[in-house]
Amino acid sequence: MTTQSNAISSSAASARAGVRAATNEPAWVRWLLIGVALLFLASFLLIPLVAVFAEAFRKGVAAYFESFQDPAALSAIRLTLTVAAVSVPLNLIFGLAASWALAKFQFWGRSVLITLIDLPFAVSPVIAGLIYVLLFGLQGWLGPWLAEHDIQIIFAAPGIILATIFVTFPFVARELIPLMQEQGTEDEQAALTLGANGWQTFWRVTLPNIKWALLYGVILCNARAMGEFGAVSVVSGHIRGQTNTLPLHVEILYNEYNFVAAFATASLLTLLAMVTLVLKALVERRAHISETSLEITTPHGEEAR
Helix, strand or coil: CHHHHHHHHHHHHHHHHHHHHHHCCCHHHHHHHHHHHHHHHHHHHHHHHHHHHHHHCCCCHHHHHHHHHCHHHHHHHHHHHHHHHHHHHHHHHHHHHHHHHHHHCCCCCHHHHHHHHHHHHHCCHHHHHHHHHHHHCCCCCCHHHHHHCCCCCCCCHHHHHHHHHHHHCHHHHHHHHHHHHHHCCHHHHHHHHCCCCHHHHHHHHHHHHHHHHHHHHHHHHHHHHHHCCHHHHHHHCCCCCCCCCHHHHHHHHHHCCCHHHHHHHHHHHHHHHHHHHHHHHHHHHHHHHHHHHHHHHCCHHHHHC
16 A cells, blocks of 8 residues: 555656646746747737827827718718617627527527527628628519518618628627526526516526626627628628718728828727727626635535535
8 A cells, every 4th residue: 555655646746747847948938938929919919009090190180080070980980889789789689598598498409509609600701791682682582572662771771780780699699608508507496496487587597697798798799790891891882971880981091092081990990999808808807706706605515515
């Protein structure tokens, strides 16, 4: 027994020594890796960001704000906010329903639904836009019927909203499904046993447990909705002042060599992205604090059980 214990201790010590040797690299290796990471970050993120704002303010603050007084720019801002205001709540509802069904129930076709949720991640946004053109375009499957009833979807706001919904609907669901699967159904079953109905169980048990993941998914969905280019470019028709969102407006200004206005509009999208990152970090921090406080307040006996 003593010999076997010594052999086990020796092997454990050797394993720990191997881990230390693998993780304790020389100082020059660590500094080299840090330097490469910082160089990559500066080259592909910081310098482009500085260039956007430098070009936007190249002719001064007055020229910068004058770029947003153009009716086409104001129309692009309104359309972008409208698309986000419609698509994000709809994807919120879909994400909640899909994650609830997939995490809490077993049913035929469950794997097919999961695959369909991931479809926008695999399909190019341009292809997604072409799908709607083939469906609702004048020469599409439903185009003649829509034209007969004076309903316009392609080259109008409804088509832009549909394309945006398609490319953004996985975000909320993909944040909620793993969390709800990990939580299981014990809390809901306990609430139902105590007499709660379905809505009471959802509002008082399920929703408080997923609120931070839900907010995280909404933030990501909103960021993608405001910055979507490919699918929207196909279905919008690029009608200036009517069907151009902010990304499309930037493209038109740049192609017209109006660089100050183009980069000023791009800086607005950049600010939206930075706000999104800040909110994302705050939500992650708040979720971590909530998890930590829950672990502290949970008795050890319950964890053991």
